[in-house]
Amino acid sequence: MRSELFAPEFAESQATGIQKQGSKMCRVGLDGEVFARAGSMVAYQGQLSFDALGSGGIGGFIKQKLTGEGVPLMKVRGRGDLFLADAAQDVHVIDLDGSDGLTINGANVLAFDSSLSYDIRRVSGAGMSSSAGLFNCVFTGVGRIAITTKGQPVVLVVDQPTYADPQAAVAWSSSLQTGVQVNDSFGLGTLIGRTTGERFTLSFAGQGFVVVQASEEPPVSAIGGSGSGQQSGEGGFGGALGGLLGGR
Structure with a gap:
C-alpha cells in the first residue's frame, strides 16, 4: 500500500514522556x-487506565466551583502510548525547572507530569467585585507541561510595562507582578452605545515572559467537567470569587 500518509512526518514519535506529535497533537510515552x-x-x-479527577483533588474541585476556573x-x-489533542489547537511543550512557576489560563492546559502541582489563584488587583473574573492556574515544581494555543502565539519578553487581553493571554512567568487595568477612564469603553471589548486588560511588570495567542474569544466556564470533551474549549478566566481554598 502506498500513500503520502506513510511519509516520515506522519510517523509516531518514539520519545518517552510528554512530546509533541506534529503541531496539533501531544504524545505521552507513558x-x-x-x-x-x-x-x-x-x-x-498499551495497557492504560483512565480516572476522572474533576479539578484535581477535593480542594481543587471546591475551588473550581467557586471560581469557575480550573482544569x-x-x-x-500504565505503560503505553497516549495521544492527546484539543479541537486541533496548536500544542507547545514547556519544561519547568523549579526556578519559577508557570501561570496558565485553564482552558489552555492539555497535560502535565505528576511531579508538578497546581493551584487556582486570583490575579492580583482583580477584586471580589470585579467583573473581569480573572482567575488562573499556577503550576510549580519540576516537570513538563503541554499547553495549547489557537493559532501561532507570540512570546513577549517582559522588560517594560506589558498589557494583554485576558482571553488572549495564555501563560506567563509566575514571578511577574500582575494587575488589572481598567480602560474606561476616558470613555474608551463606550462607542455609540457599544463597548469596545477592551475594558479590562491584564498588566505585567518585572522580568519574565507572556505567551499571547491569536484569539480573544469569550471564556467558557469549566465548572462541572469537560463539557463536550476535547472539542469543547472549556475553561477560561471565569467566576467571581477569589482563591480561598487549597489546591491539589
Whole structure:
C-alpha cells in the first residue's frame, strides 16, 4: 500500500514522556502516570487506565466551583502510548525547572507530569467585585507541561510595562507582578452605545515572559467537567470569587 500518509512526518514519535506529535497533537510515552485534560484522549496503545479527577483533588474541585476556573482532569496510568489533542489547537511543550512557576489560563492546559502541582489563584488587583473574573492556574515544581494555543502565539519578553487581553493571554512567568487595568477612564469603553471589548486588560511588570495567542474569544466556564470533551474549549478566566481554598 502506498500513500503520502506513510511519509516520515506522519510517523509516531518514539520519545518517552510528554512530546509533541506534529503541531496539533501531544504524545505521552507513558510508564507510570500523567495528568491530562478530561476528554482530550484521541488514541492510545498499551495497557492504560483512565480516572476522572474533576479539578484535581477535593480542594481543587471546591475551588473550581467557586471560581469557575480550573482544569477538568483525568489521571492516566500504565505503560503505553497516549495521544492527546484539543479541537486541533496548536500544542507547545514547556519544561519547568523549579526556578519559577508557570501561570496558565485553564482552558489552555492539555497535560502535565505528576511531579508538578497546581493551584487556582486570583490575579492580583482583580477584586471580589470585579467583573473581569480573572482567575488562573499556577503550576510549580519540576516537570513538563503541554499547553495549547489557537493559532501561532507570540512570546513577549517582559522588560517594560506589558498589557494583554485576558482571553488572549495564555501563560506567563509566575514571578511577574500582575494587575488589572481598567480602560474606561476616558470613555474608551463606550462607542455609540457599544463597548469596545477592551475594558479590562491584564498588566505585567518585572522580568519574565507572556505567551499571547491569536484569539480573544469569550471564556467558557469549566465548572462541572469537560463539557463536550476535547472539542469543547472549556475553561477560561471565569467566576467571581477569589482563591480561598487549597489546591491539589
